[in-house]
Amino acid sequence: MTLLHISASPRDALSHSRKIGQLMVDRLCAETALVVTRQDLAQTPPPFPDGRFAEASLCPEDRRTDQHRHDLEISESLIAELEAADALVIDTPMHNFTVPAVFKAWIDLVVRPNRTFRGSPAGKVGLLKDRPVVLIMASGGPIGEAPPAQSDFLTPYVRYVLATIGLTDLTTVCLDSLLRGAEAVERAETAATARLDDIAAHVSERLDRQALAARASAET
Ligand SMILES: Cc1cc2nc3c(=O)[nH]c(=O)nc-3n(C[C@H](O)[C@H](O)[C@H](O)COP(=O)(O)O)c2cc1C
Numbered sequence: 357m358t359l360l361h362i363s364a365s366p367r368d369a370l371s372h373s374r375k376i377g378q379l380m381v382d383r384l385c386a387e388t389a390l391v392v393t394r395q396d397l398a399q400t401p402p403p404f405p406d407g408r409f410a411e412a413s414l415c416p417e418d419r420r421t422d423q424h425r426h427d428l429e430i431s432e433s434l435i436a437e438l439e440a441a442d443a444l445v446i447d448t449p450m451h452n453f454t455v456p457a458v459f460k461a462w463i464d465l466v467v468r469p470n471r472t473f474r475g476s477p478a479g480k481v482g483l484l485k486d487r488p489v490v491l492i493m494a495s496g497g498p499i500g501e502a503p504p505a506q507s508d509f510l511t512p513y514v515r516y517v518l519a520t521i522g523l524t525d526l527t528t529v530c531l532d533s534l535l536r537g538a539e540a541v542e543r544a545e546t547a548a549t550a551r552l553d554d555i556a557a558h559v560s561e562r563l564d565r566q567a568l569a570a571r572a573s574a575e576t
Pocket residue numbers: 365366367370371372373374448449450451452453454494495496497498506534535
C-alpha cells in the first residue's frame with residue numbers, strides 16, 4: 357500500500373507541521389506496511405496555473421491537441437501520484453488564514469473538471485475513490501472560538517476542496533499559538549502527538565477495509 361506524504365512549510369527543520377507530519381507517517385508505517393511517496397511542495401513548488409494550462413484543462417478530452425496534453429503533463433503526474441495513494445498525510449503551515457501558495461498551486465493542478473471532478477445539476481461530483489487523509493496544520497496565533505482567536509479558513513477550505521474530488525475521510529490536527537513562546541509550543545505538540553495513535557488506528561482500519569474491497573472486486 358502507498359502513502360503520499362505532502363509537506364508545504366518553507367521552514368524545513370524548524371517547521372512544527374513537518375515535525376508532527378513525520379511522526380504521523382512513522383506511526384502509520386509502524387501499523388501497516390506502506391511505501392511512502394514524498395511530495396515536498398516547498399522544495400519543489402508546483403507551477404501556478406497559466407493561460408495555457410487553463411485552456412488545456414477546459415478543453416474537452418476528444419479535442420485536445422499535443423500542445424494541450426503537454427500543458428497538462430505536470431497536473432497529470434500529480435493526479436497519478438494522488439490516484440496511486442491509498443492514504444495521504446498533508447502537513448502545512450497557515451499563511452494569512454489559509455493554505456500557503458505552494459499548496460494552493462498543487463490544489464489548482466489536481467482539482468480539474470472532467471478529470472478529478474465533474475459538474476452535475478446537484479453540484480460538483482468527485483471522481484477519485486475515497487481514501488483517508490490526515491491534515492496537520494500549524495499556525496502562529498490562536499485558533500478557536502474566543503477572541504482574540506483568528507478565523508481558520510484553511511481547515512474548512514481543505515475539507516471542501518478535497519471532498520470536491522471525492523476525498524471525504526479527512527482527519528485534522530491543529531497546532532496553534534506556536535509563536536506564543538516555548539510553553540505554548542510544548543502544549544500544542546503534546547496535544548497533537550497524543551492524538552496520533554488514535555488517528556493511525558483509524559487510518560489502518562480504513563486501509564484494511566480498502567484492501568478487502570479491492571480483493572473482493574478482483575475476485576468477481
Ligand atoms: C507568510 C506567512 C503568513 C502567516 N500567516 C499566519 C496567519 O494567518 N495566522 C497565524 O496564526 N500564523 C501565521 N503565520 C505563522 C505560521 O503559521 C507559523 O509560524 C507556523 O508555525 C508555521 O508552520 P511551520 O512551523 O510548520 O512552518 C504566517 C507565517 C508566514 C511566513
